[in-house]
Structure formats: structure tokens, C-alpha cells
Amino acid sequence: MILYLDLFSGISGDMTLGALIDLGVPLEWLEQKLKPVLSGFSLQSEIVFKHHLRAVNLVVAVEDTTAARTYLDIRDLIGRADLPEPVKKNSLAAFERIARAESTIHGKEIETVHFHEIGGIDSLVDIIGSFLGVDYLGIKTIVSSKVPLGSGFVDCVHGRIPVPVPATLAILAGIEVTGSDATTEIVTPTGAAIVATLAGSFGPMPKMQISRIGYGAGKRETNSSLPNLLRMVLGEAVPPADKDYESDVLFKNESCLHQEKVFVVKTNVDDMNPEILGFVMERLFENKALDVSFTPIQMKKNRPGNQIEVICHGKDLETLSRLILTQTTAIGLRYHECERVVLERAVVTRETLWGEVLVKRIKGPDRVRYVPEYEVCKKIALEQDLPLRDVYSRIMAEVNPLDRA
Incomplete structure (x- = not known):
């Protein structure tokens, strides 16, 4: 299954959950899966209409109003939770994005970062629940539109700050954004972390056969000409029309094969201590590289060198390019977009x-x-x-x- 996130009015955690419920994720099932992980909340939903468009308004009713949790608290909570491995992995990745953004903004070590609004039960429910919903629907590929940002100011525990708030901008680094006519916050840090973690690429809707459409309602009055909604389009990927493209013929009937667009980044170095390459590889994988390889090559003046090749998703291209240029002696690199086919895989337990x-x-x-x-x-x-x-x-x-x- 492929999912397209149409962010014409931004994204937040409750909008994401509302749209997923509209797509068919049962509210009772979601609450049942989250209860062993979190306590002191209940989920409520209602049908609302914005600009005459039907949408699901999701409310997380919280009994425990404690909001200040550290990144380590949340990482430990998710790590101990009985959740499907992809859900756990995505939840940890989303909160790490938020923690890294907050640590940079406030000049603190990532382990000591305190989440205030984002550390509350409602934000935990939004993030973990969103990844549970994606897992429930069997979605393998997610594409998002460009991310529109609002303007103005909002009040938080640190005082009055501009929109987009600093955390949202930091989380969206490397992702294409655009302006809007909204005069308030339409992309929250929670929403930014969800889309940055899930979407493999950003742009127009891919070729797909639509099966369902879901709308999640936002709660703010945005003063925009557009309704405050998040639209999700769910369907099956359609192979490219070009019949000369071999993957159409080879893979269109193989349900176990997953096609996606990735970027290949390359650079050549001949003046670098080879002992450093191992460290560079570790850092690249830590920053979401899909694959890293080193190839011995012969360079100008007959110098032995190494070609560094990295495969990554588009959203991680800038981060990984900066890392290569920072951690190696390379003074430039080249990259191109291509398609890859991978087998369906998952991490499971087996008795031995x-x-x-x-x-x-x-x-x-x-x-x-x-x-x-x-x-x-x-x-x-x-x-x-x-x-x-x-x-x-x-x-x-x-x-x-x-x-x-």
C-alpha cells in the first residue's frame, strides 16, 4: 500500500490520527494498543465539517497533565513498550528528531533535553498512535506534498515565539517547505516529526490506484482561505507507463518486492587517513543512510583512493551530504535520484x-x-x-x- 499525505493546511499529531481513523484504523483498537504503554488518557472522535468537507476530529482526553519528560524518559518508555518493531523504531526516530532539534536550539546535551508540550501524554499518543495506524493499514510507502508553514506568533512555556516555531524548522531541515496564508501555527513539532520520519519523498502525488481517502481535522482557527484539514490518500502503486522500463515487466506481479525512489551520493578521496573511514561509515548509518560502501579506485597522478557511495532517502540527503563534507577530506560530491527494488523484510523473534x-x-x-x-x-x-x-x-x-x- 502507498499513502500520500496532502498537507494543504499543514500537519499536527491529532490531524494525523484523525485522518488515519477516517481511513479505517479502529479507535477502540488504537486505544487498546496504547493503554499498556501509556495511562491516564482516553480517545474520543467526532465527525466535523470544514468548508463542507467531512473529517474526523480526534481528541486525546488526558487525566495526567504532567508534561515535562526528558528524552531519556521517553526513549526508555518506548524501548520497554510491547509494540511492533516498525512502530517502536519510528517512534524512537521521531522523538530523536525532536530531541536533537531542542538540544541544538537550547544548547543542551540531547540526554538532558526536557520536553514540555511535546512530552505530554497527548503528544506521546499522537506520535506512537500514528505509527501504529500506519502499521495497521499495511502501508509500505509514504509520499508527502511540500510542507506549508504558517506565520505569526504563539505562546509556550518559554514565552512568545515566532511561527514556524524553532523546533519545527529544525526538524524540517533538509525538507522542502513553502509558505501559506495561515496566520498561526499549522505545522507543530509533533506533526513535523511524524512527516519527517514517515515520508520517503516530498512532491506531487505519485501514480496510484486510490482505494480510500481520509481527512483529519485541526482545531486552530488559521485565518486561511483553506480548511484546516489533513488529507490522506491511500491506494496501490501504479507502475510507470513506459513499457520499455524493465522493472515494469519484472516486478509488477511480485507483491514481495517494494519499489521506491532513493538518492545515490558519491565522492572520491585520495588524501584521507583510511582509519577514519570506519568512523565515517558508523556516522552515516547513525544518520539514516540506507547503505554505505567504499570502493578502492585509482585517481589522478596514479594515487590510490577510495570512492565513498551512500544510498539514502531524499529527506536525509542534505544531512548525509553535510556529514560527508564535514567528516572526510572531500571538497565536493555528486548525487542522483534512482529507483530501487527491495524484498519485503521485518525483524522477528525465533526459538533456537x-x-x-x-x-x-x-x-x-x-x-x-x-x-x-x-x-x-x-x-x-x-x-x-x-x-x-x-x-x-x-x-x-x-x-x-x-x-x-
Whole structure:
């Protein structure tokens, strides 16, 4: 499934949840999934009309008004929660985006950042609930329109600040934004974190066969000519019309194959200490690189060098480009957009000789196979004083019984 976020009037947490409920996520199911993680709230929804357009207005009724939580508090809460792995991963990524923005703005270490408005139960419900809704609907690809921003001023715990608020701008760094005629905040830090985490690209609606449309209502009076709504369009991706494009022929009938647009970034270096390359790779992966590789090359004046190649989503292009230019001796780089095809995969647990372990489930055109995670095998090998290759082979054999036949 593919989802298009039409942000003609911005985005907030409650607008996102409202639109997802309008698309078919059951309110009772959502509350049931969130209750073991959070307490002191209930979910209520109602149908409203804005400019005669029907929408769902989602309200998080909060009993616990405690709002000040640290980033570490929230990270620990999500880490301990019994949530699907993609939901947990996206929730942690969203709050890390917010924490990094706040730490930069206030000049504090990320671990000491206190969330005020964003640390409340309602914001936690909005963020975790949104990712639960996406997981429930089986959405694999998300594209968003450009992000419109309002103007004016809002009052918060720090006093009166301009719109867009600093946290929202920091979270949206590297993402294309545009102005609007709204005279108040229409993209909240929560909404910015949700769209920055979910959307793989930003621009016009992709080719798709529409199945459902959902509207989530905002609560502010924006003084805009447009209704304060978030529109979500859900459907199936449509292959490009160009029949000479080989992926149309090869992949259109393979439900396990996921097509998406990515960017490939490259640069060549011949004057850099090779010991630094390992550190650069770690930093690139920490900042959402999809893949990183180093290729030995021969450069001008017959100098041996390395080509650094990074694959990433469009929203992470600027961050990763800055990192390459900061952490290496490169004085420039090149990039291009391309399409890639990846197999459907997820992290699951499987029972083995050493108890339950995390493995990667990969669904291919011919079968489903399971591959153990490196860190899991490494931990077992060190604890049991066993060769890593033996641990890896044993787990592979146990979780893929058909391969033993």
C-alpha cells in the first residue's frame, strides 16, 4: 500500500490520527494498543465539517497533565513498550528528531533535553498512535506534498515565539517547505516529526490506484482561505507507463518486492587517513543512510583512493551530504535520484538452542527465509566462547528448517 499525505493546511499529531481513523484504523483498537504503554488518557472522535468537507476530529482526553519528560524518559518508555518493531523504531526516530532539534536550539546535551508540550501524554499518543495506524493499514510507502508553514506568533512555556516555531524548522531541515496564508501555527513539532520520519519523498502525488481517502481535522482557527484539514490518500502503486522500463515487466506481479525512489551520493578521496573511514561509515548509518560502501579506485597522478557511495532517502540527503563534507577530506560530491527494488523484510523473534533470538525475515519471490542478526550472533559467540561462524550456521539451520532437508 502507498499513502500520500496532502498537507494543504499543514500537519499536527491529532490531524494525523484523525485522518488515519477516517481511513479505517479502529479507535477502540488504537486505544487498546496504547493503554499498556501509556495511562491516564482516553480517545474520543467526532465527525466535523470544514468548508463542507467531512473529517474526523480526534481528541486525546488526558487525566495526567504532567508534561515535562526528558528524552531519556521517553526513549526508555518506548524501548520497554510491547509494540511492533516498525512502530517502536519510528517512534524512537521521531522523538530523536525532536530531541536533537531542542538540544541544538537550547544548547543542551540531547540526554538532558526536557520536553514540555511535546512530552505530554497527548503528544506521546499522537506520535506512537500514528505509527501504529500506519502499521495497521499495511502501508509500505509514504509520499508527502511540500510542507506549508504558517506565520505569526504563539505562546509556550518559554514565552512568545515566532511561527514556524524553532523546533519545527529544525526538524524540517533538509525538507522542502513553502509558505501559506495561515496566520498561526499549522505545522507543530509533533506533526513535523511524524512527516519527517514517515515520508520517503516530498512532491506531487505519485501514480496510484486510490482505494480510500481520509481527512483529519485541526482545531486552530488559521485565518486561511483553506480548511484546516489533513488529507490522506491511500491506494496501490501504479507502475510507470513506459513499457520499455524493465522493472515494469519484472516486478509488477511480485507483491514481495517494494519499489521506491532513493538518492545515490558519491565522492572520491585520495588524501584521507583510511582509519577514519570506519568512523565515517558508523556516522552515516547513525544518520539514516540506507547503505554505505567504499570502493578502492585509482585517481589522478596514479594515487590510490577510495570512492565513498551512500544510498539514502531524499529527506536525509542534505544531512548525509553535510556529514560527508564535514567528516572526510572531500571538497565536493555528486548525487542522483534512482529507483530501487527491495524484498519485503521485518525483524522477528525465533526459538533456537540459545533461546529466543532476533532474526530478519525476508520474503522473496520463491520463499521466506530467516537471517540472524550479526549483533545477536556476536553476543552469543562471546558469551558461549564459540566461533562466530558456528553460531551463525547453527541459527541459520534452526530458523530455516527447509534448508536442512
